[in-house]
Amino acid sequence: MNGDLAIDVRGLTKRYDGRAVVDDVALQLGTGRICGFLGPNGSGKTTTIRMLCGLLTPDAGEGRCLGLDLKRDALAIKRQVGYMTQRFGLYEDLSIRQNLDFVARLFELPERPRRVDEALQRLGLASRAQQLAGSLSGGWKQRLALAACLLHEPRLLLLDEPTAGVDPKARRDFWDEIHRLAAEGITVLVSTHYMDEAERCHELAYIAYGKLLARGTEREIIDQAGLAVWAVQAEGDPATLSALLEPLKAAPGVLSVAAFGSAVHVAGQDAALVEAAIGAFRDRPGLRWTRAEANLEDVFISLIGRAPDNFA
Template sequence: MTTPTHLPLAIDVHGLTKRYGGRTVVNAISLQVETGRIVGFLGPNGSGKTTTIRMICGLLTPDAGQGSCLGLDIMADAIAIKREVGYMTQKFGLYDDLSIRENLDFVARLFELPQRRQTVDDALQRLGLTARQDQLAGSLSGGWKQRLALAACLIHQPRLLLLDEPTAGVDPKARRDFWDQIHQLAQQGITVLVSTHYMDEAERCDSLVYIAYGKILAQGTAAAIVAEAGAHNLEDAFVRLVAQAQDNFA
């Protein structure tokens, strides 16, 4: 019998906890993500998804817990982690009064990338932005802003992408094109942790993590979560898991 092989872990955190005042927003979360996988992070607004993502990439210091990101300690190596991770926020983090090219050039300067002009040219071409490179970011539609934000996340060739509701507010075609790009990146060995509210997007992930009230409710493949919840589909499973969590915290 062949022994199953496991890929190295891109994310391996245990007991992550974050408090603001007297309120615990992330409560002892443990999460493991294998290299090259696409993992969906699902949960209602205020469930702790964004806070967890920020702790993983070194932007927030946990009040408790420990772990590694890309083999680097999330507490001691936060600066090094930031150079290896592409983090895409919900608001994309673009400068509206700069052009597409100027936005990418600014990010390239921050990372002190060599051959900056060629690097920006390559980023423009990779995401189909060359023809629009002189257009101001503030004048772009949601789909084009999303594409520019992804180009900015990829310009320093990260090994891990942390995407915080990247398709919110964009049209269905832009969402589909975005996910096609994400799967191409995963095939190249890039790991992706993506938060989303869309069940059709969740079904395109290798595995899922459901979170509510700062705690993980379920994790595994879509089929396994649906079966465990005794549900008919992912949306039904999501509703049942959140309802159970509400009862537990009532």
């Protein structure tokens, strides 16, 4: 095991009713790195995160989290990890300060008032300390949840879709804080559906149907996918693009058809098949076709298209 790795696991597997919801996942993440954990709903992200923080016991696999054995030292791992769930998990009928004080008591933290005050200051919550959690907007609830995660000074943050339903400014502020934490040496694994957030991560891991399908930096993942991409724009009525979507999705060799603003990207691994697919539409009036570079969304949609469904 590499001592510079905050997460170092292999063969991670979890089954329910005989079906593998996480299937032979290997994941390594260096200290102080931010890893974006991406995948569609039901892909196994939350189950993986819960195994990493000691809340679930893997059915198979081994490894270490913060240098501790994933199975044998689950209790010790819990005390060194900050886990932020998809849904707000604090008490809505308590104030911000009362919630943080409650969490500090659970961790049996010394100098509890000071630790709570520091958390309030760090996340900009001090002026709202007496406000009931249930009256907070999504962005402020997110700050409170992150403050609670940081109270016990964890070395690893596991954040499960922390910005879902939060406005763009709150998302940007949240990510600025995540980068500050990483600069202090805290390792972050964060699941997200937002491509702009994925681009702010040092590295990415993409999971679908329980299988880890891609791993690396944004540039590495795009290069490894080897996609041929064409973009088409409507020079007149934008509705003319809508008529292309279903025929192109059904064409042999096409793995991804996605709209980006006023353009539609058509992508596949076999350049000849992609060109054949768009050939029937190349001469249509009002359409302009150009070669394009693949982006993360092209890659991830194509990966889903190639992955076997573990419900089948």
